[in-house]
Amino acid sequence: MGKAITAVDRRGKNILISLMGDYLLLIHQKISGRLMVGNWERRPENEAGGTPHSLWQPISCPQGPLAPRGRFIHLLFDLDDGRQLGLSDLRKFAKALCGKREVILNRPEIRQLGPEPLDPQFTLAKFKQLFAGRKGRIKQMLMNPNFIAGIGNIYSDEILYAAGIHPLSPLANLQDRQLKALYGSIKKVLKKAVRMRGTGMEGGTAGAEQGYDKIRMVYQRKECPRGHQIQRIRIGGRSARFCPVEQTLF
DNA sequence: TGCAGTGTTGCTTC
DNA sequence: CGAAGCAACACTGC
Helix, strand or coil: CCCCEEEEEEECCEEEEEECCCEEEEEECCCCEEEEEEEEEECHHHCCCCCHHHHEEEEECCCCCCCCCCCCEEEEEECCCCCEEEEEECCCCCEEEEEEHHHHHCCHHHHCCCCCCCCCCCCHHHHHHHCCCCCCEHHHHHHCCCCCCCCCHHHHHHHHHHHCECCCCEHHHCCHHHHHHHHHHHHHHHHHHHHCCCECCCHHHHCCCCEHHHHCCCCCCCECCCCCECEEEEECCEEEEECCCCCECC
């Protein structure tokens, strides 16, 4: 694009790359998107019959061999230092948009975003205000980006376990005591996840890179740390895991 | 072998 | 307005 990158920020799960000239590149990785720096080579022999996926072959990336994470390139930028910025995405839900900063920031998916849970300005009082007049189940609300930004399926499960709250609990039933526990668990779980550099889903390939896998309490586990059987139910089309012994339905 | 399950969110419908 | 259900896609694992 020929524009210098001046800053990289995040809002919820949106990656915001500021470009010279007041432009903004917005990237949302959705489920399987991965934005990564490395090098890829074109494979012209696949141009005729191959899938778009097979057009670019990874050569290198900081995590060592890219497979299987860097094989599904849909967007590639050449950087000045010879490396490339690539967006890999197996399931092709990811989104990339570029435009004037103000236009991008005014799009509903950014404008309507709820508060950043790790923002120091996001106080317990602000958290409680979110619940005013809202209905629904706590698990779905935690995952709703317009309610609170950046919490998905994994960490909502972990947060609810840490707070001892059953995922089906209606918002209206949560009292001050539970809200306080929830608030503390949100901060605690997310900070720890950031420190551990997130949760890798590809089993062995994550390595030391993404450590949260190793301390998950309920998400995709058979038993909680106390040895109780984890239950799995569906809420709003998503799987929710929880410990039926330690998580109370309010 | 076939089908349920997988990290997200936006659109449609009520 | 809010909430539920589902679609977008391609692969893995039981």
